[in-house]
Amino acid sequence: MFYDRDAASQILSMTRVTTLARLHAATAYLIQMHGFRYYYFSLRGQHTLTGRDPVTLHNLPANGRKPVMDKEPDQDPLVHYAATRTLPMDWKQIMALPGYQHRGCLRVMAARAQHGLLSGCTVPLSQANGILARLDLICDHDDEEADLCIRRYLPYASLLGQVLLDKTRDLTRQEDDDLMEPDGGTPLTQRERECLLWASEGKTNAEIGALLGISERTVVYHVHHACEKLHARNRQHAVTKAILSRKLFGLTSDSSRLVGNMV
Template sequence: MNEVFEKFIQDLSMLDNTAEIERLLRRTLDQYGFPCFAYLSFAPGGDDDDPLAMTTYPSSWVQQYCANRYDRIDPVIARSIATTLPFAWSADRFETKLTNKQKWLLEEASEFGIRHGVTIPIHDRQGKVATLTLAACEPRLPFNVRVEQYRHQLHLIAIYLYAQLRNVTPALISPLRPCLTQRERSCLQWAARGKSALDTAEIISVSRRTVVFHTENAKRKLGVATVQQAVAKGLMYDIISM
């Protein structure tokens, strides 16, 4: 699937409107075996900020969800606001304790074929949150196996998607960006291309230990815990490119 990922990155960089980006996202996730997805970008607690949504969920469920403002009780959204790490969920298995209304919401979603899924949250420096959720009604085991197989690429797809959508619909001027060295930027740039520390070491002719050292420094300067989060912030601050 490396070719699919690389083509997504290449094609995405040339698109300048949300409709074309959504079509590309649909094609790409379908190739990965995830035809059912939802992307949402919003400002928590900000009713004056119009959310951006892309989804292949059944239209009847989307209409019902919006009409009843289920976003106010949706445990997936609540969890996404509270964490920066991907998480799995289902009506009968959730990382946090659910209220009766939240349990009922997930059970109702399952009637529309949305029985379980995995959500990748993204937080930016201006307080906005974006989520890419992959959902399914198929048995949980094969779904989870596929998610685990492509988890790194899927996380990067979510990050690149958010970064390009931000470029298409630019936000307010950002604060000063952290200062990374040339080597730190290089290691982060190759990580953004889906390369492992060992791959990067071979590409830039240094040891794997050196790549890890510079990557850890970049994470510290960006104030994040994972490489994926560092890539996300690097793209948002324009420290690295798509």
Template sequence: MFYDRDGTSQILSLNRVTSPGRLHAAVVYLIQMKGFSYYYLSLRGYCGGNSYQRITMDNLPEKARPTELIEDPDLDPLVHYAATRSLPMDWRSIIAQPFYRKRHYLQAMAARARRGLVRGCTIPLTHTSGVLGRLDLVCDHDDETAERCIRQNLPGASLLGHVLFDKVGELARESRQQVDEDTADMSLTPRERECLLWASEGYSNREISQLLGIGERTVLYHVNHACRKLNARNRQHAVTKAILAHRLAIPPDHPGTTPLHS
């Protein structure tokens, strides 16, 4: 079971994983070795900048992967349970509670079973930062083997859920930091931004030179220099990367911001 000495060591070894792909592979190996078929991890609340973010990891078949609509506590009993409770619980025990005997909750579980997610358990995951989530461990069959798998592994499943919670959060923070470092050297001069801005509007180098009152070769110089800064293959690639990095915004009263007219 997860909570024996070897199982605990295997779970804690996930802390040494260095990438989301390797973490996913390790989790699939671990849960399948313990008798589960699938896992589904959902964390809601991690932010990139000022934006809300939902992070998921799973090995579910495509037909069984939840949609945003299904991930609604008013529609899905597992989502509601994870948002309001703290104890790991097998699905049969959840749905046996009077609150979850409502028709739409029973329908949600029946739909889950039709997609191959037959038996399982849910581990609620919460953090004082406001992050909410859950880990589902799933069997694709309903027999004594599935019952024994859930019963034996449920006590240690909480440890797996919380290790994943911390590790996924750590990898997400590292990913955002890497993006910040990658864009740190992408500082463009005002003239480079102007050239890319009008290139993004479809202007040729000649038209940009007329607009800005500089030579065509000078435009080409600024565009090429911007491409090198942005590590872009061509001007269109540079435009795309500059837009994504919010490097094309220039003051409306900056010289040269009046478009050409025929």
């Protein structure tokens, strides 16, 4: 997808993505091309359209999810910044702003650091009509290299965030009836999640089997059962539903490393 050399063209090429699973994979790949390790996109106030609030896309490690990124604005400096400001900003600059030096804010950022989310930038995206959206681009190190990565990409961060916002709203609106996970659904097994994770990267059944040390027939078995549990029509549909229902990231410490190393 990213044949263009300049960052803006790379981002705009994502407007051709047709599913949320592909949007997630493309975003994770793109930000890692530019030196970031993780991304986190959150869209709140979308419940009238999707029945889900918030809608999130991310490639955080399994131990870096809630409550690290999803606190309320009065509890989290990044969420508060996104709710009250408009310019993308480095986390260090945000924390230097008046009102963000108190113990609660520092505690939240320290918790992120403990999960390997050491530096990054926050991009406010929408504060109108009850909708609040933001994008975080995150490095797993805090040094001059990370600072340079953030400074170089910050001019393009708003464009990436806006594409994510527009595509997520469009795709969730189109796919809502199909993608909603029924309450009380059967949870996926660890192996089913692993198979879907690699399927989201375009791996064939044979390739997935080789990566996981199981036979191709066993991969087909796990994917088939995942489709049944998610009420999905096919493998790609199952991947998308698993991402949106947050069933794709409940991995153990061993398998969670797959999320960070896939792209």
